[in-house]
Amino acid sequence: LFVQSLEWVFGMNPSLPAFNLQDHDQLVVLYAGAHVGIIYNHTTNSQHILQGHCRPISCMCVSEDRRWIATADQGPTSTVMIWDSYSGYIPVQTLFGCHSEGVVTAMAFSGDTKYLVTLGAEEVQRVCIWDWTNGIEKPLWSTELSPKHGFHSTLAGASFTQSVFHWRKSQIITATTAGGLVVWNVMEDFAANQSFPEDRIQLLCIQKDPITALAVIDSCIVTGDTRGHIHFYDGEFLLLTWYSKLNLDAIVSISFSKEKYNIVCLQSKLNFVVSTVSSIVHVNTQQGTSQILLHENGEPLHAVACHPSQSAVAMGNQRGILKVWDYDNKVIISRRVFETEKQIQCVTFDPQGLYLAVGFSSGAVHILNPSTLQSDPEEGFHYTNDSIEHITFSSDSKYLATADAGKAVTVLRLQTSKGSVPCWTFMGRHHSHYKPIKDLLFGIHLDSTQPRLLSLGTDFRLVEYDLENSDVNKLLILSSERIEQSAVPLCMTWCPPFSAEQFLLVASDQYKIKLFNSTTKMCRKTVLGPTYGSPVKKVVVLPMSVEPRVNSHYLAYITEDKVGLQILPLDGNPYKSSALICHPTGVFAFACSHDGRYLFTAGGSDCTVMSWEISTDALEASAALGGKDMVPFYTLLEGGRDGKFYREMEDFFYYCLVRNQGTDSMEERQTATKIPLSDVPSLMRALAYFPTEQEIEDMQNEVKFSKYAETGKYVTDIDLEEFIKLYVNHRPAFGISSDELARTFHVLGGRDSTGQLVLQKHELLELLQARGEHMTEEDVAECFTILLGLNEEEEEEEGARGGGDHSEHDILKSECMWKKNSLTNQNLRIHTTAEKTSPIFDVCFCPGGDPKYSLELAIPVEISMETFTGYILGFPSSAEQRGSSSPPE
Ligand SMILES: *[C@@H]1O[C@H](CO)[C@@H](O)[C@H](O)[C@H]1NC(C)=O
Ligand SMILES: *[C@@H]1O[C@H](CO)[C@@H](O)[C@H](O)[C@H]1NC(C)=O
Ligand SMILES: *[C@@H]1O[C@H](CO)[C@@H](O)[C@H](O)[C@H]1NC(C)=O
Ligand SMILES: *[C@@H]1O[C@H](CO)[C@@H](O)[C@H](O)[C@H]1NC(C)=O
Numbered sequence: 086l087f088v089q090s091l092e093w094v095f096g097m098n099p100s101l102p103a104f105n106l107q108d109h110d111q112l113v114v115l116y117a118g119a120h121v122g123i124i125y126n127h128t129t130n131s132q133h134i135l136q137g138h139c140r141p142i143s144c145m146c147v148s149e150d151r152r153w154i155a156t157a158d159q160g161p162t163s164t165v166m167i168w169d170s171y172s173g174y175i176p177v178q179t180l181f182g183c184h185s186e187g188v189v190t191a192m193a194f195s196g197d198t199k200y201l202v203t204l205g206a207e208e209v210q211r212v213c214i215w216d217w218t219n220g221i222e223k224p225l226w227s228t229e230l231s232p233k234h235g236f237h238s239t240l241a242g243a244s245f246t247q248s249v250f251h252w253r254k255s256q257i258i259t260a261t262t263a264g265g266l267v268v269w270n271v272m273e274d275f276a277a278n279q280s281f282p283e284d285r286i287q288l289l290c291i292q293k294d295p296i297t298a299l300a301v302i303d304s305c306i307v308t309g310d311t312r313g314h315i316h317f318y319d320g321e322f323l324l325l326t327w328y329s330k331l332n333l334d335a336i337v338s339i340s341f342s343k344e345k346y347n348i349v350c351l352q353s354k355l356n357f358v359v360s361t362v363s364s365i366v367h368v369n370t371q372q373g374t375s376q377i378l379l380h381e382n383g384e385p386l387h388a389v390a391c392h393p394s395q396s397a398v399a400m401g402n403q404r405g406i407l408k409v410w411d412y413d414n415k416v417i418i419s420r421r422v423f424e425t426e427k428q429i430q431c432v433t434f435d436p437q438g439l440y441l442a443v444g445f446s447s448g449a450v451h452i453l454n455p456s457t458l459q460s461d462p463e464e465g466f467h468y469t470n471d472s473i474e475h476i477t478f479s480s481d482s483k484y485l486a487t488a489d490a491g492k493a494v495t496v497l498r499l500q501t502s503k504g505s506v507p508c509w510t511f512m513g514r515h516h517s518h519y520k521p522i523k524d525l526l527f528g529i530h531l532d533s534t535q536p537r538l539l540s541l542g543t544d545f546r547l548v549e550y551d552l553e554n555s556d557v558n559k560l561l562i563l564s565s566e567r568i569e570q571s572a573v574p575l576c577m578t579w580c581p582p583f584s585a586e587q588f589l590l591v592a593s594d595q596y597k598i599k600l601f602n603s604t605t606k607m608c609r610k611t612v613l614g615p616t617y618g619s620p621v622k623k624v625v626v627l628p629m630s631v632e633p634r635v636n637s638h639y640l641a642y643i644t645e646d647k648v649g650l651q652i653l654p655l656d657g658n659p660y661k662s663s664a665l666i667c668h669p670t671g672v673f674a675f676a677c678s679h680d681g682r683y684l685f686t687a688g689g690s691d692c693t694v695m696s697w698e699i700s701t702d703a704l705e706a707s708a709a710l711g712g713k714d715m716v717p718f719y720t721l722l723e724g725g726r727d728g729k730f731y732r733e734m735e736d737f738f739y740y741c742l743v744r745n746q747g748t749d750s751m752e753e754r755q756t757a758t759k760i761p762l763s764d765v766p767s768l769m770r771a772l773a774y775f776p777t778e779q780e781i782e783d784m785q786n787e788v789k790f791s792k793y794a795e796t797g798k799y800v801t802d803i804d805l806e807e808f809i810k811l812y813v814n815h816r817p818a819f820g821i822s823s824d825e826l827a828r829t830f831h832v833l834g835g836r837d838s839t840g841q842l843v844l845q846k847h848e849l850l851e852l853l854q855a856r857g858e859h860m861t862e863e864d865v866a867e868c869f870t871i872l873l874g875l876n877e878e879e880e881e882e883e884g885a886r887g888g889g890d891h892s893e894h895d896i897l898k899s900e901c902m903w904k905k906n907s908l909t910n911q912n913l914r915i916h917t918t919a920e921k922t923s924p925i926f927d928v929c930f931c932p933g934g935d936p937k938y939s940l941e942l943a944i945p946v947e948i949s950m951e952t953f954t955g956y957i958l959g960f961p962s963s964a965e966q967r968g969s970s971s972p973p974e
Contacts (some may be wrong), residue, residue: 086691087700088353088650088663088665088699088700088701088703088707089648089663089665089667089684089697089698089699090697090698090700090737091121091136091695091696092683092696092697092967093132093412093695093696093933094123094132094134094154094385094693094695094696095120095381095400095410095417095693095694095695095696096118096380096381096386096688096691096692096693096694097116097117097118097123097381097383097692097693097696098116098117098118098119098141098370098383098691098692098693099141099144099360099362099363099381099383099692100337100383101117101144101145101337101339101840102116102145102337102338102360102581103115103116103117103152103338103340103358103359103360103365104116104145104146104147104151104338104340104358104369104518105125105151105341105342105356105358106147106151106170106342106880107342107343107344107356108609110128111127111128111129112126112127112367112378113126113127113128113157114126114127114358114378114379114559115145115147115154115342115444115930116360116365116379117142117145117238117433117691118666118692119141119142119158119161119670119691119695120136120138120139120140120141120158120248120690121134121135121138121142121787122134122135122142122145122154122156122168123135123380124170124174125378125400125571126310127367127378130414130415130416130487132172132749133174134595135154135156135168135174135176136168136195137156137166137179138156138158138160138164138166138612139158139160139666139669140158140159140160140164141158141159141669141670141691142154142156142157142158142159142188142442142671143157143158143159143163143188143189143190144157144190144192144470145157145192146192146193146194146201146328147170148194149194149196149343149437150198150343151170151200151342151343151363151487151494152169152170152171152198153167153168153169153170153194153196153198154167154168154170155167155168155192156168156199156283156487157188157189157192157203157230158188158722159188160188162181162182162183162184162185163182163183163184163185163187163188163189164179164180164181164182164183164203164884165179165180165183165189165192165201165203165215166178166179166180166468167179167201167217168745170739172441173398173913177632178217178218179471180215180217180299180957181226183191183203183206183213183215184203184207184213184252185206185622186205186207187206187207188205188206188207188612189203189204189206189785190204190205190206191376192203192204194432196252196847198218199216199218200214200215200217200225201214201215201217202214202215202406203215203224206439206860208232209229209230209231209232209280210229210230210232211227211228211229212227212230212918213226213227213229214226214227214229214427216705224452227816239464244439244523245296246259246260246262246296246297247260247296247298247299248261248299249299249300249301249302249306250301251302251306251320251765252561253304253320254275254304254320255270255271255272256268256269256270256271256300257269257271258301258306258455258770260296260298260299261293261295261296262296262299263290263295264290264291264292264293264294264295264296264310264923265288265289265290265291265296265323266291266306266308267286267287267288267289267498268286268287268288268289268516269281269286270285270286270287270580271283271285272285282850282961285305288901289322290940291308291318291322291324292308292310292316293314293446294310294311294314295308295310295311296308297309297310297335297337298310298336298338298339298359298809299339300339300340300357300489301722301811302339302341302355302357303319304319304320304323305317305318305319305581306318306319306320307339307357307513308444309336309337309339309359309616310340311335311336312329312337313326313331313332313333313334313335313336313361313779314327314328314329314331314337315328315329315331315339315359315368315536316484318322321814331366331368331375332363333359333361333366334361334362334363335362335363336360336361337360338359338360339359340355340357340358340359340360341356341357341358342356342357342358343909344356354369354371354591355369355371356366356368356369356370357370358378358738362382363381363382364377364378364379364380364381364384364931365377365378365379366378368883369566373765376418377670377738381692382401382404382406382692384404384406384639384690384692385403385672385689385690385692386400386401386402386403386673386685386687386689386693387401387402387403387429387430387431387673387689388402388429388431388432388443388674388687389393389432389609389674389675389676389685389686389687390403390432390433390434390441390676391434391676391685391693392434392438392439392455392679393434393435393436393437393679394679395411395438395679396411396412396413396678396679397409397410397411397418397455398410398412398676398678398694398696399432399434399441400430400432400685400687400694401429401443402429402507402692403427403428403429403446404422404427404428404526404964405422405423405424405426405427405428405429405445406421406422406423406689407420407421407423407429407443408420408430409441409455409458410743412678412683412685412696415626417801419456419457419458419913420863421458423443423451426445426447426451426465427446427447428443428446428447428450428472429443429444429446429824430444430445430446430472430473430474431443431444431473431475431476431674432444432476433476433477433478434455434478435478435482435485436478436480436481436482437482439482439486440452440453440454440455440478440482441453441454441455441458442478442485443476444472444473444474444475444476444487445472445473446472446473447467447470448468448469448470448471448472448473448489449466449467449473449595450465450466450467450468450473450485450487450495450497450771451465451466452465452466452485452497452509454822457481461508461509462508462509462957465511466497466511467495468495468511468514469489469491470491471489471490471491471493471497471880472489472490473487473488473846474489474490474521474522475487475488475489475522475524475525477523477525477526477527478527479527479536479538479765480527480529480536481529481536483498483499483536484496484497484499484501484512484527484536484538484552485497485499485509486525486538487525488522488524488528488540488836489522490521490526491516492516492517492519492521492522492562493514493516493518493559493922494514494515494516494517494522494525494540494548494550495511495512495514496512496513496514496538496550496552496555497509497510497511497512498510498512498726500960506683510557511557511558512555512556512557512560513556513557513558513559513560514557514560514839515550515561515562517540517542517546517548517550517561517562517565518542518544518546518548519544520542520543520544521540521542522540522542522543523541523542523543523573523574523575523576524540524541524574524575524576524577524623525538525539525541526538526539526540526541526577526578526579526589527539528579528589528710531587535552535553536552537549537550538550538552538554539576539577539589539876540930541574541591542574542577543573543574545567545568545569545573545574546565546567546568547566547574547577547589547591547601548562548565549562549564549565550563550703551563552560553591554972556577557957564606566606566607568591568599568601568606569593570597570777570779570780570857571595571698571920572593572594572596572597573590573593573594574591574592574593575594575620575621575622575623576591576592576621576622576623576624577590577591577592578590578624578626578640579603579626580600580654581626581638581653582652583638583653583654584600584794585794585795586609586794587602587603587604588600588601588602588603588609588610588858589601589602589603589956590624590640590655592614592620592622592624592779593620593955594620595620595817595818596613596614596615596616596620596621596668596818596819597611597612597613597614597818598611598612598613598614598621598655598812599611599612599783600655607786608783608786608787609786609787609790610787611783611784611787611814611815611820612655612656612661612814613657613659613721613763613813613814614655614818615642615644615649615651615659615662616659616818616819617644617647617862618644618647618947619643619645619646619647620622620645621642621643621644621645621649622640622642622643622644622645623643623674623675623786624640625640625641625642625651625675625676625677625698625750626638626639626640626642626653627640627643627677627681627701627742628640628677628679628680628681637652637653637705638652638653638654638703639651639652639653639681639701639769640652640653640655640698641677641684642664643667643672643673643674643675643686644664644673645668645672646666646668646671646672647661647664647665647666647667647672648664648665648667648672648675648684648686648701649662649664649665650662650663650664650701650704651663652704652705653709656810656814657718657721657810657813657814658717659710659711659717659721660707660710660711660712660717661704661711661717661721661949663703663704663707667686667688667695667697668686668688668691668693668695670685670688670689670690670691671688671689671690672687672688672689673687673688673689674686674687675687676834681697681699682698682699683699684695684697684699686699691765692825695784709828712762715806715809717808718809718813719809721733721813722734722809722813723830731770732771734772734805734809734812735805737768737772738760738768738805738808741760741764741768742758742759742760744952745757745760745761745773749925757948758804758805759802759803759804760802760803760804761801761802762785762788762789762800762801762802762803765781765784765785765788765803765808766781766785766807766810769784769812769815769816773931774812774815774816774817776815777857777858778858779817779965782799784811784815787810787811788800788803788807789801789916817900818932823910823950823954825841826950826953826954827950830842830843830844830949830950833848833852834848839950842949842950843947843949844945844947844948844953845946845948846944846945846946846947846948848946850865850944850955853865869943869944869957871958872958872959873944873957875943920931933943944957
């Protein structure tokens with residue numbers, strides 16, 4: 086049972102061939118789309134999807150009897166899968182890393198299907214033959230092709246367009262772009278490395294147009310060309326017949342059904358499938374008919390949206406083609422081509438289903454009737470030349486807002502006056518962000534139920550617009566708040582109401598999801614988001630299920646290449662989320678069906694939209710496997726519940742309890758279970774998580790207000806379990822990487838005489854006191870004093886107090902660690918976002934007899950990254966902590 090199962094693929098990869106799998110009267114074809122093979126049964130309008138590859142399909146082939154299908158992918162170590170089309174389309178064999186240094190560019194089965202030959206795209210290309218039925222790891226035979234002959238992209242091909250092997254005559258026939266054929270008469274007795282004797286090569290000029298597809302059937306040779314014409318030649322290359330009125334584009338492939346043809350071909354019924362750059366067509370020669378099986382424009386597709394109450398999904402591509410599909414019956418309901426505007430960037434329906442709005446990269450916006458697809462007004466709106474990136478209606482369908490690449494938000498309003506039809510009018514455009522806008526969202530004011538509008542940008546800002554007081558040509562801003570310090574917010578949505586408070590949910594590039602109070606914009610909760618290789622970039626809350634027994638809420642999301650589902654409310658439990666690859670070359674947009682049953686993902690460059698049937702039951706089941714209560718959270722701690730880290734955490738926590746109770750007896754210490762909120766920051770630091778002042782504030786607010794809506798009281802202390810949850814949700818998802826530090830030095834530092842990146846001492850001290858959450862001169866002095874161990878006396882004194890019974894000793898040890906960690910790392914941090922500017926002011930650590938003097942001497946004049954992390958901060962070298970800080974795949 087899958088959480089998301091691929092149910093339908095709209096579109097195809099037009100550069101790969103289509104194969105005829107016809108079975109008696111059933112019209113069935115195989116073609117590729119993104120990382121899957123699709124067996125389309127035209128007779129029943131159904132798809133079987135060959136799902137198993139994680140990278141786009143690079144080539145495919147079928148056996149002569151059409152039973153076996155082989156697919157290869159573009160993965161770094163090419164994988165080949167072989168499928169049985171008779172028994173349920175399951176992979177029966179997988180060959181991993183067939184061509185370890187390049188993808189498989191061509192494949193073919195031997196005539197008896199027992200062997201598979203693959204051609205790799207390595208620098209020195211290899212040809213391998215596999216005895217695939219025996220599941221061996223190595224090829225039966227392989228050879229290298231000398232690069233001096235040029236690069237081969239199809240089997241037996243040279244730098245020509247295509248080649249085929251003519252079995253009957255032992256000929257290789259190669260098509261040329263000049264409309265000619267090269268015929269290579271192969272000999273049985275070739276010696277290795279022998280060059281092809283010239284007298285065995287024939288050059289034939291048979292037609293004018295460049296030949297783009299070749300096939301051999303019985304003794305006939307069939308060509309397809311750039312004009313979409315198909316010619317049949319006999320074994321002597323005499324023209325037998327041709328088809329020029331099929332009205333096709335440039336032909337990509339020609340594939341015959343598996344029936345045995347007895348040619349003198351034209352007496353027999355010929356069935357073949359032709360694929361072109363935009364369609365797959367079935368041709369029946371006996372009836373002289375052709376039938377379009379699939380008509381797709383192989384153009385990048387960025388826009389997808391679902392109807393609010395019908396089973397209709399709209400998708401628009403970069404050639405201006407807008408289609409509305411009935412996704413239950415898999416038929417196109419309506420279609421429109423925007424000839425002048427062309428590139429469709431985004432589409433959306435209004436919540437009543439009265440309008441369909443389309444945004445173009447030209448900056449135009451069209452508002453359509455969703456049934457007729459006619460624009461009203463006909464010429465659309467054109468208030469900017471910047472690409473429209475986001476488009477959304479308010480829930481009362483009275484406002485339409487767009488965000489464009491010009492970092493501006495535009496609002497249109499539905500003007501209704503007595504006696505005339507409502508019409509959309511321009512209200513205003515505001516350059517509300519100084520970096521790209523990532524999301525745009527309407528909501529409603531809880532008190533007045535009037536619409537409200539918010540935008541989110543990579544400038545870290547959440548901007549709210551004042552719709553009520555705005556007027557024509559005057560779009561006002563209500564507030565603009567910086568909601569992040571260094572994490573780039575990527576998307577937002579409204580959190581379903583779990584409490585009296587209304588929250589805005591924002592996901593960032595640091596794998597965090599935060600909830601903000603929608604009025605005060607105060608950060609009220611931070612959780613670790615899904616960690617599937619790339620951060621969440623778009624989110625929607627699924628509509629509540631129609632089934633009454635399901636009363637949970639779910640969040641659907643996409644990352645760079647995956648589609649996922651998450652159980653709400655968010656708590657950071659990693660088992661409450663699930664994701665899988667939807668478009669290996671990147672997913673651009675997605676939409677959820679009105680009933681919450683399907684998610685539609687638009688693949689951008691792979692030209693496809695995929696439909697995923699979602700099973701919240703499967704997600705609940707897999708979440709349950711993760712364990713109850715604290716169990717899932719312990720798995721996020723290094724070493725788990727039984728690990729050293731957990732014990733350390735417990736020790737620190739216990740020490741904290743003790744410290745807050747003075748010198749009471751051991752028994753009493755054991756009864757207390759909560760530490761005051763004010764100890765949380767130091768405890769975090771003791772565990773090597775060094776939150777910023779803002780993060781500390783967020784953390785404390787999270788706890789403090791956690792029960793406020795229900796009880797009206799502040800929470801002022803927390804127990805160990807709550808602390809652990811707080812810790813795993815707030816700490817950086819993957820630690821601090823040395824790359825990040827290197828980037829910081831790159832931005833802030835300069836080069837020394839040896840070319841190494843360094844910060845001058847005075848620069849570092851200035852930065853600490855002036856940038857980001859700056860420190861006072863005293864803070865800086867105190868930090869360095871402790872970091873560099875300049876207050877020796879105090880430390881010795883502490884050390885001497887050791888001894889005593891076991892737990893006392895542990896507590897003291899904890900205390901030492903505690904002091905060191907919490908003091909030394911307090912504030913010593915430079916924001917990576919800081920840009921270098923000229924020195925701000927002079928800092929002076931005056932030499933004058935006091936501790937600052939030795940401090941002045943102790944800090945090196947030039948500070949490299951290594952000096953900073955090793956000598957000053959005392960971190961282990963990057964080699965020692967390798968492997969702990971990169972996102973898992
Ligand atoms: C096409 O669909 C029909 C009806 O479901 C089925 O009987 C037939 O086997 C299918 N053909 C192929 C080749 O899948
Ligand atoms: C083919 O020629 C190459 C170089 O010309 C040589 O290295 C190689 O050994 C030859 N192979 C055979 C099988 O003769
Ligand atoms: C878009 O560009 C054209 C040509 O440069 C210019 O005439 C037009 O005023 C621009 N439109 C807007 C809305 O900026
Ligand atoms: C936001 O927080 C304030 C202060 O805690 C609270 O009074 C208010 O109800 C919250 N607003 C919303 C919309 O939840």
